[in-house]
Amino acid sequence: MPILTALLLAAAPPPATPKIRSPGDAVKAARAADWAEIPADELMVMDLANGKRVVIQLAPIFAPVHVANLKIMARAGYWGRATVYRVVDNWVTQWGLGDGPFKSPPGVIDRPPEEYQRSARGLTLTPMGSPDPYSSMAAYTEGWPVAKQPGGIVNAAYCYGTVGVARDAAPDTGNGSELFTVIGATARRLDRNYALVGRVIEGMEYLSALPRGTADMGVYAKDQSPLAITSVRIAADMPAGQRPRFEYLKSGSPAFADYVQLASHRRDYGVPSPGADLCAVPVPVRKVGVKS
């Protein structure tokens, strides 16, 4: 039988070599309707003293009270004297007022609920398809990577660039005034323990490539200079012509399914893997033209 099959195949014209498609090919092929714009009041724009800009997509779907706090703080100019003051290799970069406490602006809830996880009710989950050591199912919803836990509970996943709320040991001690982003490989143990308020979608390299802190816990030592933050704004409050705008690929679209499939088994790299980490298959985000 193998010989016969070989002969039959040889008798047919050789097939054209199929192009090996990359995840980027799937993203490029997405239609305009497959993309959703991130609302301007869910974009936080952080300008640094070195002239660089970091844009953070906020996650009210997971941490509504914390995100409301962040907006109040931004609008009150609360971070006017804030700095990036802690950088730990393969772990996090952290910023805020640091040596506070300062009095929170009116309206801030200083002891918000934990908000590490939420009910899956009302969410449409698109399964990712690979086994996830941190949950019973890796999935996507509303443009975010999530993990489904037993009991109908869902938490957002801590991947590279995720923004979380720094706090003391007690779970309710972080109001959002001190934030961190993941600059390392493996932070998923934070999923069910630290409130996740967003992710960096532009300028990540201005937080990840900073010198590592040499004092305790990776805080900058006396001979290191914290990086000053010059302003933190919500994009909706900026003049329309200056607002940065971004879109994400909708989890339910055919292009997204195609992307996840290709990104989970990278044939374009050679031997494909049976699956992939949830964080290795991030939701595609793209910048759109500045509003005219």
Place this chain on the structure above:
Amino acid sequence: MPILTALLLAAAPPPATPKIRSPGDAVKAARAADWAEIPADELMVMDLANGKRVVIQLAPIFAPVHVANLKIMARAGYWGRATVYRVVDNWVTQWGLGDGPFKSPPGVIDRPPEEYQRSARGLTLTPMGSPDPYSSMAAYTEGWPVAKQPGGIVNAAYCYGTVGVARDAAPDTGNGSELFTVIGATARRLDRNYALVGRVIEGMEYLSALPRGTADMGVYAKDQSPLAITSVRIAADMPAGQRPRFEYLKSGSPAFADYVQLASHRRDYGVPSPGADLCAVPVPVRKVGVKS
């Protein structure tokens, strides 16, 4: 029955609150015999023009021909004009001679075998215990994180700090003269496609915190300065008193099993996860005193 049990429990003295042990506690409790010294001829010491030092543990167990090449190159002073010239955020930092080709020193095999994977025969695998989307079993052997594939094949895993061989698209085009290390979150798709020659065990921050390259593919642009490498030596060739020395926790030791268990379900962080990424549970390595 529940009521009776409760009464019985209440009648007994309250148990002492158990201390929540961290993975570090398991490492601290390891006996001297649980540690193995890395041979001095498997340590590559790379000194940078800014005075910083990077130490790489070599992996002859996985890529013997490539590692032999690296030793010949180091001993021949081949990297005398090499630089760190490419840095891609959330991906890799790369170094070497870059704009070669230069003639390889005598003894270098310019087209080594692929060496991306090897037979599991002769290896003792210590299972890691969590599901791995990239293989049929995550495990450890001889101090390295590995993935078992169907058919008795094992490959070393590309985690943060792993050192691999840069190459063109053809699988046999890298002899080791250009190397990269993983500075990002998710590089496991390289496991079965790029030769793995080692891992950074000291000075990783001097490669991960460099400015990202702004030219094509993250190469440094004309207005950026590549970081010069002043010397690359094998520790065994250094004067005994100057050799850096390191030990790793043996995979088969009880302390290692305890460590893996604690690191896979971080109760010290709060709610433990059902498992963990292989790369989230790295083999503990420690520096030992400079030889007198």
